[in-house]
Amino acid sequence: MKANQRHATSKLISGYIIDNLRDPKFEVTLAFVMAEMQKLHGLDIGYHKTWCAVQCASALIRGTPEENYELLSSYLYMMRSKNPGTYTNIKIDENNRFLYMFYAYGSSISGWNHCRPVIAIDATFLKSKFRGVLMISVSKDTNNQIFPLAFGIAESENKNSYECHQSIAYAIAKVYPESHHGICIYHLEQNLKRRKVKSEVIKLFQSAARVYRRKEFNLYMSDIAKVDKKTYDYLMEEPPKRWARSCSPRRRYDMLTTKIVESMNSVLLEARELPILRMMDFIQVKLQRWFYERRNEVEGTFYDVSCWLEEELKKKIDLAFTSNLSRRETSRSPTFDRTGT
Known part of the structure; x- marks a missing residue:
């Protein structure tokens, strides 16, 4: 194909990508086709023509959409x-x-x-x-x-x-x-934004949804009610057990969205x-x-748990060690009254 052949049809272009499409291990995306045609033939083809070319090549391999x-x-x-x-x-x-x-x-x-x-x-x-x-x-x-x-x-x-x-x-x-059927708190948050809810109220909602203790949840919801009663009523239309971690009858396993x-x-x-x-x-x-x-990653490790969990455990251990050290240093530090004695 000549570089100055700007009016190449989608059928012609399909002939250049059909071998890639035949390879099940090769992911032929529209972006790939457009980049390859520019790189190899100096052609700038549009999205629609690229889509038609892929459809044409796919039809030759797999048949038409009807045949599929x-x-x-x-x-x-x-x-x-x-x-x-x-x-x-x-x-x-x-x-x-x-x-x-x-x-x-x-x-x-x-x-x-x-x-x-x-x-x-x-x-x-x-x-x-x-x-x-x-x-x-x-x-x-x-x-x-x-x-x-x-x-x-x-x-x-x-x-x-x-x-x-x-x-x-x-x-x-x-x-x-x-x-148990839970609700995605991200989508619930997007609903609040569409209702033009203030950012401070949305932050309170995020905290209320994520805390682990029911007492903390009640405090955050109480704050929402004081600031924006209408939003509070809207949130309570859905039972908190469906979107608040502390109210869920089942574990959410940190999957709130x-x-x-x-x-x-x-x-x-x-x-x-x-x-x-x-x-x-x-x-x-x-x-x-x-x-x-x-599978290859797992076979190449020697952990008794997954790689991710091993790293998480290390972080928790380091955090616990740092916290204990801080407490010891605090307990050993001298105390003074207001006179400095």
């Missing part, structure tokens, strides 16, 4: 066959049209036994031809890292496909009646623009790489 959905059941069958312990489920309507699906890899299912018993759930919109939403549930492993548990794809966010926001409580009560699942959404940001099978390939490669790297 036709192959979905077969893809899930092969996923179960090649990944022992993997669970998949797909729902179609009476006209054989896709409604929603769910899958969890066997490695995620078995790894859940070693995670904190808290699950964060979120959904993000897909940008491929048929839109819909990608649903993600994650936890944290013993090394304090994001641990993907399950994924779902649905036509839209509704009670039948994804129990979102208010409907999450309905789903939890239906499937896991003994579990859904930021970990939002971080996962960021990892999959550009994958959301791919056809469904290509997106699932992207997710699989990403998880395989994470699990492989984490």
Whole structure:
């Protein structure tokens, strides 16, 4: 391709990236394609043309978006066959049209036994031809890292496909009646900001949500009521047991927000623009790489606990030693009355 060929079509560009797309270990993002075309051919191509080129190349490899959905059941069958312990489920309507699906890899299912018993759930919109939403549930492993548990794809966010926001409580009560449903305090804080709540009140809310003792929680909430009764009433519309650490009937394990699942959404940001099978390939490669790297890291250490926990314990020990030393120095220091004697 000549450098002065500024009107290269998306179909032509797709021919230059198709080999990269065929490699499941290679992540072909829109940013990568634009950078490569500039670097190798001196072409500045726009976002839309790049997206069309990737779609065109993907269609040659995986088929069109329509063909992707036709192959979905077969893809899930092969996923179960090649990944022992993997669970998949797909729902179609009476006209054989896709409604929603769910899958969890066997490695995620078995790894859940070693995670904190808290699950964060979120959904993000897909940008491929048929839109819909990608649903993600994650936890944290013993090394304090994001641990993907399950994924779902649905036509839209509704009670039948994804129990979102208010409907999450309905789903939890239906499937896991003994579990506790907590609220992300980050999103609750964003609601306060949208209501133009003063920063000093928001800081009081943050403290109230994070303290460990109920007595301290009551003091902070009392301060909020004195400064802004309207905000106090708004916060109390949701039972504090759902957002305040000190009021929770279960341990929150320091997971008071859904930021970990939002971080996962960021990892999959550009994958959301791919056809469904290509997106699932992207997710699989990403998880395989994470699990492989984490296993190698663990096998290369000699700790009885995870690397992260070992470092945390060292910090706590150092802090305790420093605190004890400070107390000893304070107790040994001379005391004086007001006269200096």
